[in-house]
Amino acid sequence: xxxxxxxxxxxxxxxxxxxxxxxxxxxxxxxxxxxxxxxxxxxxxxxxxxxxxxxxxxxxxxxxxxxxxxxxxxxxxxxxxxxxxxxxxxxxxxxxxxxxxxxxxxxxxxxxxxxxxxxxxxxxxxxxxxxxxxxxxxxxxxxxxxxxxxxxxxxxxxxxxxxxxxxxxxxxxxxxxxxxxxxxxxxxxxxxxxxxxxxxxxxxxxxxxxxxxxxxxxxxxxxxxx
Numbered sequence: 001x002x003x004x005x006x007x008x009x010x011x012x013x014x015x016x017x018x019x020x021x022x023x024x025x026x027x028x029x030x031x032x033x034x035x036x037x038x039x040x041x042x043x044x045x046x047x048x049x050x051x052x053x054x055x056x057x058x059x060x061x062x063x064x065x066x067x068x069x070x071x072x073x074x075x076x077x078x079x080x081x082x083x084x085x086x087x088x089x090x091x092x093x094x095x096x097x098x099x100x101x102x103x104x105x106x107x108x109x110x111x112x113x114x115x116x117x118x119x120x121x122x123x124x125x126x127x128x129x130x131x132x133x134x135x136x137x138x139x140x141x142x143x144x145x146x147x148x149x150x151x152x153x154x155x156x157x158x159x160x161x162x163x164x165x166x167x168x169x170x171x172x173x174x175x176x177x178x179x180x181x182x183x184x185x186x187x188x189x190x191x192x193x194x195x196x197x198x199x200x201x202x203x204x205x206x207x208x209x210x211x212x213x214x215x216x217x218x219x220x221x222x223x224x225x226x
Contacts, residue, residue, distance in 0.1 A: 005032040009052035011043035013061050021056055024112045040064030047073050047080045054119055059086040065184040067100050074101025081122035089133045104128035155201050166193045171213035
């Protein structure tokens with residue numbers, strides 16, 4: 001009797017990427033592609049209706065972010081393991097995906113063997129981080145740990161995780177529109193967060209926000225791991 005094939009679902013907003021991933025998996029007799037989706041609602045529906053063993057999930061989806069989808073899938077139960085397959089290699093995004101419940105993270109320009117290795121790992125109950133970004137991630141983690149030992153402000157610790165994220169992005173000089181696109185939220189939401197941040201920290205303007213972030217050592221001017 002042949003071994004049971006692992007059931008794989010794919011969620012990516014680019015049709016060609018979905019087709020490419022499906023072709024890689026079709027070449028391996030251990031895997032079976034049971035469904036595909038192009039948006040966030042469809043991705044959650046795949047897991048709810050088809051109960052795949054693994055969901056290959058892009059970060060950027062219509063109707064919501066892949067990070068949010070990973071969290072919703074994790075809430076449905078541990079049976080489906082999520083592997084993020086994305087073009088992004090930023091530490092904050094990697095960390096957010098794993099916090100949300102993803103078990104694997106693969107960069108899209110990696111070899112097909114990385115994708116297969118990620119699926120194999122999560123099916124064993126292990127986490128997988130693409131070898132192409134592991135050294136950079138470890139370096140960033142060291143830098144992050146060093147910053148965490150620096151001076152802290154209770155008011156900063158009182159910010160929500162999202163507010164801390166937006167504070168850092170604003171301090172790095174990112175425009176509101178760019179932050180909105182990166183976090184898959186509206187510009188109005190970013191502006192509301194900015195106002196709340198300044199209110200909680202007693203900051204009058206963006207210049208004071210930048211100086212505050214620099215004083216606490218939380219500004220990272222090169223957040224891309226690639």
